[in-house]
Amino acid sequence: xxxxxxxxxxxxxxxxxxxxxxxxxxxxxxxxxxxxxxxxxxxxxxxxxxxxxxxxxxxxxxxxxxxxxxxxxxxxxxxxxxxxxxxxxxxxxxxxxxxxxxxxxxxxxxxxxxxxxxxxxxxxxxxxxxxxxxxxxxxxxxxxxxxxxxxxxxxxxxxxxxxxxxxxxxxxxxxxxxxxxxxxxxxxxxxxxxxxxxxxxxxxxxxx
Amino acid sequence: xxxxxxxxxxxxxxxxxxxxxxxxxxxxxxxxxxxxxxxxxxxxxxxxxxxxxxxxxxxxxxxxxxxxxxxxxxxxxxxxxxxxxxxxxxxxxxxxxxxxxxxxxxxxxxxxxxxxxxxxxxxxxxxxxxxxxxxxxxxxxxxxxxxxxxxxxxxxxxxxxxxxxxxxxxxxxxxxxxxxxxxxxxxxxxxxxxxxxxxxxxxxxxxxxxxxxxxxxxxxxxxxxxxxxxxxxxxxxxxxxxxxxxxxxxxxxxxxxxxxxxxxxxxxxxxxxxxxxxxxxxxxxxxxxxxxxxxxxxxxxxxxxxxxxxxxxxxxxxxxxxxxxxxxxxxxxxxxxxxxxxxxxxxxxxxxxxxxxxxxxxxxxxxxxxxxxxxxxxxxxxxxxxxxxxxxxxxxxxxxxxxxxxxxxxxxxxxxxxxxxxxxxxxxxxxxxxxxxxxxxxxxxxxxxxxxxxxxxxxxxxxxxxxxxxxxxxxxxxxxx
Amino acid sequence: xxxxxxxxxxxxxxxxxxxxxxxxxxxxxxxxxxxxxxxxxxxxxxxxxxxxxxxxxxxxxxxxxxxxxxxxxxxxxxxxxxxxxxxxxxxxxxxxxxxxxxxxxxxxxxxxxxxxxxxxxxxxxxxxxxxxxxxxxxxxxxxxxxxxxxxxxxxxxxx
Numbered sequence: 001x002x003x004x005x006x007x008x009x010x011x012x013x014x015x016x017x018x019x020x021x022x023x024x025x026x027x028x029x030x031x032x033x034x035x036x037x038x039x040x041x042x043x044x045x046x047x048x049x050x051x052x053x054x055x056x057x058x059x060x061x062x063x064x065x066x067x068x069x070x071x072x073x074x075x076x077x078x079x080x081x082x083x084x085x086x087x088x089x090x091x092x093x094x095x096x097x098x099x100x101x102x103x104x105x106x107x108x109x110x111x112x113x114x115x116x117x118x119x120x121x122x123x124x125x126x127x128x129x130x131x132x133x134x135x136x137x138x139x140x141x142x143x144x145x146x147x148x149x150x151x152x153x154x155x156x157x158x159x160x161x162x163x164x165x166x167x168x169x170x171x172x173x174x175x176x177x178x179x180x181x182x183x184x185x186x187x188x189x190x191x192x193x194x195x196x197x198x199x200x201x202x203x204x205x206x207x208x
Numbered sequence: 209x210x211x212x213x214x215x216x217x218x219x220x221x222x223x224x225x226x227x228x229x230x231x232x233x234x235x236x237x238x239x240x241x242x243x244x245x246x247x248x249x250x251x252x253x254x255x256x257x258x259x260x261x262x263x264x265x266x267x268x269x270x271x272x273x274x275x276x277x278x279x280x281x282x283x284x285x286x287x288x289x290x291x292x293x294x295x296x297x298x299x300x301x302x303x304x305x306x307x308x309x310x311x312x313x314x315x316x317x318x319x320x321x322x323x324x325x326x327x328x329x330x331x332x333x334x335x336x337x338x339x340x341x342x343x344x345x346x347x348x349x350x351x352x353x354x355x356x357x358x359x360x361x362x363x364x365x366x367x368x369x370x371x372x373x374x375x376x377x378x379x380x381x382x383x384x385x386x387x388x389x390x391x392x393x394x395x396x397x398x399x400x401x402x403x404x405x406x407x408x409x410x411x412x413x414x415x416x417x418x419x420x421x422x423x424x425x426x427x428x429x430x431x432x433x434x435x436x437x438x439x440x441x442x443x444x445x446x447x448x449x450x451x452x453x454x455x456x457x458x459x460x461x462x463x464x465x466x467x468x469x470x471x472x473x474x475x476x477x478x479x480x481x482x483x484x485x486x487x488x489x490x491x492x493x494x495x496x497x498x499x500x501x502x503x504x505x506x507x508x509x510x511x512x513x514x515x516x517x518x519x520x521x522x523x524x525x526x527x528x529x530x531x532x533x534x535x536x537x538x539x540x541x542x543x544x545x546x547x548x549x550x551x552x553x554x555x556x557x558x559x560x561x562x563x564x565x566x567x568x569x570x571x572x573x574x575x576x577x578x579x580x581x582x583x584x585x586x587x588x589x590x591x592x593x594x595x596x597x598x599x600x601x602x603x604x605x606x607x608x609x610x611x612x613x614x615x616x617x618x619x620x621x622x623x624x625x626x627x628x629x630x631x632x633x634x635x636x637x638x639x640x641x642x643x644x645x646x647x648x649x650x651x652x653x654x655x656x657x658x659x660x661x662x663x664x665x666x667x668x669x670x671x672x673x674x675x676x677x678x679x680x681x682x683x684x685x686x687x688x689x
Numbered sequence: 690x691x692x693x694x695x696x697x698x699x700x701x702x703x704x705x706x707x708x709x710x711x712x713x714x715x716x717x718x719x720x721x722x723x724x725x726x727x728x729x730x731x732x733x734x735x736x737x738x739x740x741x742x743x744x745x746x747x748x749x750x751x752x753x754x755x756x757x758x759x760x761x762x763x764x765x766x767x768x769x770x771x772x773x774x775x776x777x778x779x780x781x782x783x784x785x786x787x788x789x790x791x792x793x794x795x796x797x798x799x800x801x802x803x804x805x806x807x808x809x810x811x812x813x814x815x816x817x818x819x820x821x822x823x824x825x826x827x828x829x830x831x832x833x834x835x836x837x838x839x840x841x842x843x844x845x846x847x848x
Binding site for chain 1: 240241243295601602606608611613618621652659660662663666668671675
């Protein structure tokens with residue numbers, strides 16, 4: 001299993017059959033494609049958590065999760081050329097400008113660009129993109145510095161690195177909780193079978 | 209009721225307090241969230257109006273109850289301004305249509321701002337005129353002209369617009385109303401050559417009504433003329449819609465007609481002549497448009513590409529059978545409200561003349577279409593069917609329809625009308641193949657199409673702007689290096 | 690519950706405002722304690738009333754939908770009202786109109802014409818101010834009664 005370099009990336013992007021095609025669209029500038037990665041930009045959809053009254057974010061409790069969804073988040077659609085100020089310690093959910101489609105034999109990870117990292121901006125804590133995923137990627141953006149950072153939709157904010165999956169590996173495609181997302185997405189708990197096990201870890205009324 | 213009576217001055221005081229609150233509300237609207245500058249222009253006009261209104265009781269001594277009512281009515285316009293921010297309207301779509309507007313009405317003296325309606329319908333109105341009418345009973349006209357010094361229209365997008373993206377094509381029809389206003393006298397000349405006999409017959413029919421005051425006969429005649437003019441306006445707007453967006457507009461109008469009696473024509477009477485509205489039947493409009501939008505030829509070419517991409521089982525191109533309209537019902541006109549004593553006699557007259565009216569309007573349709581093609585320097589929008597088939601394929605693959613493959617790695621950015629048409633055709637195909645057992649799958653697929661199409665609009669708009677900027681930057685760097 | 694007169698945003702509400710604003714001017718004319726002269730807004734309201742009366746009592750047909758006169762009327766910013774009201778009947782029933790010029794033996798149509806002419810004469814009488822002391826009181830009393838009837842009828846369209 002290896003990292004795809006530029007030639008392979010371009011080859012897979014030029015593939016005509018969609019099942020085999022690696023898609024990152026649109027690419028505004030050829031320079032976005034580096035030796036072994038593609039730069040991605042910040043999109044216009046943002047979710048801003050508010051300071052408001054919710055119980056602690058206990059993901060094993062569906063009732064609390066739905067409260068959190070209703071009360072905690074504000075969805076914003078920024079116009080391009082409009083600044084968004086990210087304050088110290090503030091976390092927001094952004095989205096990539098680009099829409100990504102991975103074939104069954106490629107998976108990707110998204111990493112921060114070091115220049116942003118040096119300013120204190122952490123991009124994408126949940127970084128792995130499964131084979132078969134289609135959608136715009138939600139980015140968890142957090143300002144770890146001591147001063148506010150100004151963000152603009154369209155700025156290159158992260159990098160996608162691609163890895164090939166051995167052909168004898170499972171051809172199971174992504175069947176996750178996020179269905180072709182095009183905007184920043186809220187956390188989605190209790191949407192897949194594996195989430196049902198969370199109730200196992202909750203306290204029970206009788207003693208163990 | 210006079211201003212000097214206790215009630216009169218109390219009402220004025222209430223109205224002035226309301227004015228103050230409305231002004232505060234307007235000042236808090238965030239200009240940076242407007243998709244175009246013309247919303248800011250409207251904001252400034254409204255603030256100016258409210259400042260002038262706060263002086264009006266002292267200067268002009270208007271009727272207190274009329275003053276109170278008109279101040280309340282201005283809130284409607286403030287609602288429209290509030291709903292013109294990015295929170296309500298999809299800015300790539302707004303910017304796209306704004307660029308069409310600027311092309312149509314170059315010279316820049318007539319502007320438009322976009323707002324989201326609370327109703328699920330598209331409409332356009334002259335904001336400047338509406339504001340004038342709200343102020344007319346309480347401020348002298350010369351003063352109003354000083355305050356409202358520009359002509360601005362408000363285009364209202366349907367509520368839940370993001371859930372009905374293909375219906376955006378209706379915006380082109382609304383622009384048609386403004387085109388009609390601009391070329392009204394030329395269009396009227398075209399119509400006048402075709403309607404002399406109908407008008408003569410109508411006048412005779414009214415005249416033959418026994419025991420009816422001449423004044424009421426004259427009033428009914430005026431209303432009928434306003435109704436006929438309304439039909440012409442709608443037909444002209446349809447043609448503009450087809451010229452700007454081709455088959456898109458036809459399909460959008462077709463979808464809007466679902467669930468209605470498509471043989472009904474409508475006339476809505478009001479006490480103000482200028483506000484009488486009328487609409488030809490959907491059947492009549494669609495049948496005429498079908499030819500002007502070159503729909504059948506386009507669908508036949510598209511079908512060849514659909515077959516080539518092996519999409520026939522997934523996407524059924526609207527063909528003649530799919531779009532066949534129920535033309536067997538006899539057209540009739542519904543005149544409302546029933547409480548208006550003119551409605552029943554007007555209905556009787558127009559029903560009697562319906563076939564003649566249809567013939568005249570059909571002839572008008574083809575003449576005015578030639579006129580508009582020349583005047584607007586536009587042919588029916590040239591959309592390549594092979595591009596549409598590629599975009600439909602992308603939608604089927606759950607990818608935004610923003611790029612057309614052209615052999616290069618990155619492909620060619622798709623244009624707005626192509627994106628809209630691909631989404632529209634694929635969506636119509638899904639809806640027509642829908643059965644109850646697969647309903648949930650269809651709903652999910654439709655939702656995906658809407659989101660992917662919205663994403664395609666956004667990124668293709670930015671891609672176009674970025675490319676133009678890059679070109680300028682390259683030229684600049686080329687010149688300075 | 691707010692009165693429909695205030696919240697009705699249709700053309701029927703606009704018609705009500707139109708009448709209400711005219712009524713206010715007529716009351717001013719008949720009550721000289723309030724002012725000595727009419728201002729620009731008052732003049733416009735009276736012009737609007739005269740125009741409405743002239744149009745309503747005219748039995749002239751528009752000959753052609755395409756005559757520029759009719760089309761420019763449809764395009765006018767200022768609204769032209771054609772309410773569903775029998776104006777002749779309203780005037781015929783007005784007590785003040787019945788009493789006015791009762792000795793002159795003018796026919797009904799001629800009386801209406803004379804009423805409109807007298808108001809028009811007053812409005813064009815001076816180049817500057819329209820002084821209330823010069824206003825023809827009897828004619829304005831007729832207008833007041835007429836407008837009040839129209840206002841009462843217009844209420845029914847608001848509900």
